[in-house]
Amino acid sequence: MRLTFHGAAQNVTGSCHLVECGGKRILIDCGLYQGGREVAEENREDFGFDPATIDYLLLTHGHLDHCGRIPLLHRLGFHGKILTTSATRELARLVMLDSARIQEEEARYRNYKASKRRNRGEPVEPLYDTLDALNCLDCFIDIASFGKAHDLCPGIRSTFYEAGHILGSACILLELSENGHQRRVLFSGDLGYDGRAILPDPATPPQADIVVMESTYGDRLHKRLEPSIEELYQAINTTIARNGNVLIPSFALERTQELLYYLREGIEQKRLPLHLPVYLDSPMANTATQIFRRHRECFDEETWEVIAAGRDPFDLPDLEITRDTAESMALKHARGSVIIAGSGMCTGGRIRHHLRHNLWRKEASVVFVGYAAGGTLARQIIEGEEVVRVLQEEVEVNAEIYTIGGFSAHADQQELIAWHARTGKPELTVLVHGEPEAMQILAGHLDETSVQMPSLHQSIEI
Ligand code: ZN
Numbered sequence: 166m167r168l169t170f171h172g173a174a175q176n177v178t179g180s181c182h183l184v185e186c187g188g189k190r191i192l193i194d195c196g197l198y199q200g201g202r203e204v205a206e207e208n209r210e211d212f213g214f215d216p217a218t219i220d221y222l223l224l225t226h227g228h229l230d231h232c233g234r235i236p237l238l239h240r241l242g243f244h245g246k247i248l249t250t251s252a253t254r255e256l257a258r259l260v261m262l263d264s265a266r267i268q269e270e271e272a273r274y275r276n277y278k279a280s281k282r283r284n285r286g287e288p289v290e291p292l293y294d295t296l297d298a299l300n301c302l303d304c305f306i307d308i309a310s311f312g313k314a315h316d317l318c319p320g321i322r323s324t325f326y327e328a329g330h331i332l333g334s335a336c337i338l339l340e341l342s343e344n345g346h347q348r349r350v351l352f353s354g355d356l357g358y359d360g361r362a363i364l365p366d367p368a369t370p371p372q373a374d375i376v377v378m379e380s381t382y383g384d385r386l387h388k389r390l391e392p393s394i395e396e397l398y399q400a401i402n403t404t405i406a407r408n409g410n411v412l413i414p415s416f417a418l419e420r421t422q423e424l425l426y427y428l429r430e431g432i433e434q435k436r437l438p439l440h441l442p443v444y445l446d447s448p449m450a451n452t453a454t455q456i457f458r459r460h461r462e463c464f465d466e467e468t469w470e471v472i473a474a475g476r477d478p479f480d481l482p483d484l485e486i487t488r489d490t491a492e493s494m495a496l497k498h499a500r501g502s503v504i505i506a507g508s509g510m511c512t513g514g515r516i517r518h519h520l521r522h523n524l525w526r527k528e529a530s531v532v533f534v535g536y537a538a539g540g541t542l543a544r545q546i547i548e549g550e551e552v553v554r555v556l557q558e559e560v561e562v563n564a565e566i567y568t569i570g571g572f573s574a575h576a577d578q579q580e581l582i583a584w585h586a587r588t589g590k591p592e593l594t595v596l597v598h599g600e601p602e603a604m605q606i607l608a609g610h611l612d613e614t615s616v617q618m619p620s621l622h623q624s625i626e627i
Pocket of ligand 1: 226228330355
């Protein structure tokens with residue numbers, strides 16, 4: 166038996182782990198590398214294995230860095246089964262189709278640029294296209310439920326457990342048997358933590374011999390959730406009082422639904438004005454919210470109580486959902502409103518138009534509620550640049566800037582250690598999905614287990 170790490174090895178994107186047992190080959194996740202151009206080029210490199218030889222793919226959740234290379238895997242010969250939760254299947258479909266569209270646009274743009282040069286070079290092909298994303302959907306099969314074992318084939322059994330990270334997210338246990346040799350391998354996927362809105366707490370993990378674990382925040386503790394919600398309400402109330410707009414750049418999956426959930430709660434608890442005008446200006450976030458509504462089985466008790474009381478967890482008295490670009494553009498006349506739009510890091514999407522119309526106004530606010538990578542527009546604003554470039558225009562930053570850190574979807578160091586302690590005393594812990602420094606620090610806190618931090622394409626015999 167062997168584990169090989171073909172992605173998220175000493176970094177946080179491109180999750181892809183290969184399990185070999187009894188002549189079968191199983192992938193856990195097949196994600197896209199995200200970040201700058203150089204990182205994007207890694208997506209075009211060899212997987213490190215032949216996609217046609219893979220029998221099963223088990224998908225932990227629908228984030229792009231976990232499912233984003235499945236259309237490519239399929240185009241290059243994978244025709245096995247993809248097992249995941251029903252909610253993850255629907256979110257992954259949305260994410261892969263959106264990614265295909267971006268790949269197509271990027272290729273078109275680069276070819277257009279090249280067409281103006283004398284030396285045009287080879288035309289750029291998209292990494293994959295919409296048809297590839299549609300084709301791979303035929304391979305998806307929904308698992309029955311969390312906690313129910315499923316025999317993939319003789320000697321290989323899988324069980325999914327609630328991970329509490331995003332809707333439908335799972336940790337996956339593989340029970341492997343080869344020539345009388347047995348191993349229990351637990352993949353954490355991305356881990357959430359207790360007490361978040363909408364989602365149940367992560368399940369108690371099963372005992373395992375080997376734990377493959379994410380380590381994104383292995384070196385730090387988060388701010389608590391409650392003070393972060395209070396800060397959000399306060400930012401909105403102060404800005405609305407001076408008739409400014411509150412811009413919230415947001416990720417379409419989970420973060421936007423959490424925001425709607427907290428805004429609704431704030432209005433119900435009279436911590437926000439009853440007729441707060443809120444615009445959701447992101448077609449992808451709107452579709453994701455509809456997928457959330459279809460998957461009540463993934464909700465926690467509090468969200469069920471909201472539904473039982475006859476309310477929609479994601480609806481507000483004065484919520485407007487913009488449908489087309491014209492409606493989005495018309496928001497430049499809005500005052501005293503909350504505008505939620507993508508992308509979360511302001512690298513694209515409609516938020517850039519709203520920034521252009523509001524950043525220079527001292528009565529406006531921008532509230533960052535998610536991670537902002539170095540080099541992005543979001544990071545420039547957070548770091549206090551006085552003038553930024555938005556859509557080819559220089560814009561002065563006069564708006565009030567808030568960075569609210571308590572809405573993370575990932576467990577922090579303390580929560581990772583606590584989760585690990587509940588897996589029994591695994592003989593081996595493999596840290597993945599983290600920067601080397603975060604991993605080193607986390608490794609120092611894990612007792613009674615040997616720890617490995619594999620490099621890309623490295624194998625471990627188990
Ligand atoms: Zn994730």
